[in-house]
Amino acid sequence: MALDLFNTLSGRTEEFTPADGKTVRFYACGPTVYDYGHIGNFRTFVAVDVLRRYLRQSGFRLMHVMNITDVDDKIIRNANQRGIPIGDYTKKFEAAFLEDMKSLGIEQPEQLSRATEHIPEMADFIRKLAEKGAAYQAEDGSWYFRIDKFPEYGKLSKKDFAGMNIGGGGRMDADEYDKDDARDFALWKAPKDGEASWDTEIGPGRPGWHIECSTMAMKYLGETLDLHAGGEDLMFPHHENEIAQSESLTGKIFARHWMHVRFLLVEGQKMSKSLGNFYTLRDLVLMGHKPSSIRLLLTSVPYRKQLNFTFDGLLQAANSIERLRNFKLRLETGHWEEGENPAVVQMVSKAVSEMRSSLDDDLNTAQALAAIFDLVRDVNTAADRGEVKKNNIPALLDALNRFDEIFAVLVDEDAAHVKSIVDWAKAEGMEEKISPETLEIAKSAALSDAQVEVLVKEHSEARKAKDFKKSDAIRDQLLAQGVVLENTKDGVRWKRK
C-alpha cells in the first residue's frame, strides 16, 4: 500500500514517494504574520499536518520547511500606523501563530524560515536570474521577472496565456507601471519612504512576495522538492511564479508534486470580514470552543473538498471527541478478564488497515474516521457482553494511538491551551470577550493529572468504605475545579470538562 495523492501539476492522483525513497523534502507556504491566524489559515495547516503525520507513520523521514512571511505591504502599513519597526510588529503575531499551531496539535516543521533572514540569498537569486536574462531592472530600481522567458508559464494553474493581454483592462498596480509585460511580476521592490529597505548586491529595497519561497525552499531542500503545498488560492499567481523563477534558474523541476487545500466556508458562505463570519482561532476559543473540536472539524472533511465550518459542526465535533475519549478511558480503567479474544484482535487489525487504506486514498480523513468509529462501536458492544479480554487491551490502545498519531485529538490538553488564551485575552484587555464556557474549560488547567489522581483515589477509598458524604464532597470539589468524576460499572474515571 502506498499513498496516492492528487498532484495539481499533473491534474491526477499519483502515488507519492520521495525522490530518495526515505526522506520527504517538502515546503508548505506559511503565514504572513500581520494578524492572528483565522480558521481558514488553519484548515490548510491542519491538512498539511495530517499529511506530515501520515508520511511519518508510513515510515518516511521528514524535512518540512515552512516560511514565515514577515515583510509585506500589510505588515509595513500596520507597523507604520503603530510607529514601530516591522520586526517588533511581526514578532508578536509570529509567536501567537506558533502558539495557535500548538493548541491545534499542529506539529512544527523541521525548519521555520523567515523572509527577512534570507535577504542576501534572495538578492543573489535575482542577480542570477538577471544573468540568465529572466529578470530585469526597471527605472525606479525594482526588479521584475520576464514571463516571456518561461514558455511553460501557466502549467500549474492550467492557464493559457497565449495572446492574452493580462492587465490590459487597466488594473495594473500604480507603482508597477514600468514593467515590460503586464504579466511580469515583481521580484524586488525599490525602496520607498517609510518602508523597510535592505541594501543588497542588486540595490536597495525589499523582496517581492514570491521570491522568498523559491529562495528558502531551495536553500533548505535543494533544487527539486518532493512536494510543495499551500491553500488553493496560492496556485495562481504565487506558486506559478515560484515555478517560473525557480525553474528558470535551475532548469530543473522545482517541485515534483503540488498539493492545494481547498478553502472552507463558514456557515455556508465564504469567510469574510464584511459578512461577519470571520473567525480567528482565538475568537472561537473565547466563545467556548475547544481547540480539539476545531481540529477535528477541520480534519473531518478531506482536504480537497469544500468544508462547511459551522457552530453546529463544532458542537458535533466536540461530542464525537467525547465518544472517542470515553472509549479510551473505558479501555484504560475497565476490569478485564484474563485471556484474549481473537474476534477483537480481528476488529483491531481491520480498523487499522481500513484507516490506513483510507488515508492512502488521497488522505480521505472522513473515511479514516469512520473506520475508528466502527472499532469503537464493535468493541463497546463486545465489552458489554464481557467479550473483551485483558490481552486485547494493549492492541486496542495501540490502534487508538495509531489513530491519534494522525488526528491528534485523544490526548486532552484543551484546558491548558484554553487557559493560555484566556490569559492572553486578559493581558490584551479583552475580558468581556471571554465566555463563561471558556472559563469553565480553562479551570482544570490549575490541576495536574497527578493532583487529580490523588483526589480520585481518596474518593474511591471513601466510597469503598461507604463514606458517601466524603466521597461526594471530593467529587463536588473536583467538579468545582473543572474535573468530572464518574463511577461506572467498569470502575472510576475522570476527565476534564
Place this chain on the structure above:
RNA sequence: GGCGCGGUAGCCAAGUGGUAAGGCAGAGGUCUGCAAAACCUUUAUUCGGCGGUUCGAUUCCGCCCCGCGCCUCCA
C-alpha cells in the same frame, strides 16, 4: 466571460455501475448508593430536477436549477 468544484437523511458528511459508510442530534433500552455519565439499538425503497445509455445509475452522458471557488499578494 474563461477555468474548476459541489448539491446524499434534521445537521455534518463518505462512497460505488448492482442496489446507500461514519459522526451529531432525535427516539427506545441497559447499567447505576446518589450524581452524572457511559454503552447498545434504531433513524434515507433513496442520493437537486428532467431525459438518455445499460439487464441494472446515486454512481456514466446531455440539458436545466441551485450553491461555491479561482481568474485581484485572501490559507
